[in-house]
Amino acid sequence: MGGLPRIDLAAYGQVLFLTGAGVSVASGIRPYRGPDGLWNDEELVRYAHIETFRSDPLGVWRHWWKMRELALAARPNPAHEELARLEAARREAGGGAGFALVTQNVDGLHARAGSRELVEYHGSALRTRCSNPSCGLPAYEDGSCAGEEVPACPRCGAPLRPDIVFFGEPIPEGARRAAEAALGSCELFVAVGTSATVYPAAGFVEAARRRGARTIYLNLQPIEALGGSGSFGEAYLGRAEELLPRIFGGSRGERSGRA
Numbered sequence: 361m362g363g364l365p366r367i368d369l370a371a372y373g374q375v376l377f378l379t380g381a382g383v384s385v386a387s388g389i390r391p392y393r394g395p396d397g398l399w400n401d402e403e404l405v406r407y408a409h410i411e412t413f414r415s416d417p418l419g420v421w422r423h424w425w426k427m428r429e430l431a432l433a434a435r436p437n438p439a440h441e442e443l444a445r446l447e448a449a450r451r452e453a454g455g456g457a458g459f460a461l462v463t464q465n466v467d468g469l470h471a472r473a474g475s476r477e478l479v480e481y482h483g484s485a486l487r488t489r490c491s492n493p494s495c496g497l498p499a500y501e502d503g504s505c506a507g508e509e510v511p512a513c514p515r516c517g518a519p520l521r522p523d524i525v526f527f528g529e530p531i532p533e534g535a536r537r538a539a540e541a542a543l544g545s546c547e548l549f550v551a552v553g554t555s556a557t558v559y560p561a562a563g564f565v566e567a568a569r570r571r572g573a574r575t576i577y578l579n580l581q582p583i584e585a586l587g588g589s590g591s592f593g594e595a596y597l598g599r600a601e602e603l604l605p606r607i608f609g610g611s612r613g614e615r616s617g618r619a
């Protein structure tokens with residue numbers, strides 16, 4: 361694995377990292393798809409779809425209670441830790457501006473590693489919220505991993521639900537806007553452990569390129585093998601927990617005056 365660049369984030373203004381399942385593999389959270397996937401595609405689509413929640417909420421809860429149990433038993437790995445460290449270095453140097461981390465993962469591991477400028481694009485399996493949109497109960501951290509019935513909202517009585525974005529639902533407004541804001545001034549875009557082939561995240565690289573950003577793909581498999589567009593400027597293959605510290609390990613965090 362030669363030819364890795366050494367990148368100092370100090371050379372860039374706004375940076376945006378997009379992470380996917382590949383960053384959590386070393387924590388024991390297996391990707392959904394592929395031969396080692398936790399669930400096959402049929403089960404994934406079934407239990408991650410809003411229609412299934414409406415018709416079989418207890419079945420969906422049982423699936424997500426198991427996912428929650430796995431996530432709580434897992435520990436952040438060096439990929440999560442490096443991203444948290446990069447953010448902290450920039451914050452110490454310049455108030456934290458210009459660093460954004462958008463994750464498609466719902467395992468909560470970035471937050472547990474200490475990332476703060478974090479956009480959980482698909483929500484978090486470690487939170488619960490009310491299914492009634494007009495209820496107003498705030499989403500809350502929830503460590504319960506089992507039950508005999510669908511939990512009910514203490515405020516309105518409607519079924520509670522995992523605070524994830526089901527298939528068939530839009531990305532929440534706040535997450536969408538935070539990602540768009542980071543993309544709008546992006547100078548460096550790095551996709552890690554994600555095929556970046558599923559919209560809307562697939563549009564990130566195109567938006568970053570239009571903005572003139574340096575675009576980097578870090579993943580175990582070549583993007584072409586995953587059906588990607590190959591519109592990244594650079595691609596480096598390997599494990600997220602090895603690539604991130606090797607490429608960004610020397611970063612000082614602050615922006616230099618030479619840019």
Ligand SMILES: [Zn+2]
Nearest residue numbers: 490495513516
């Ligand atoms: Zn409610």
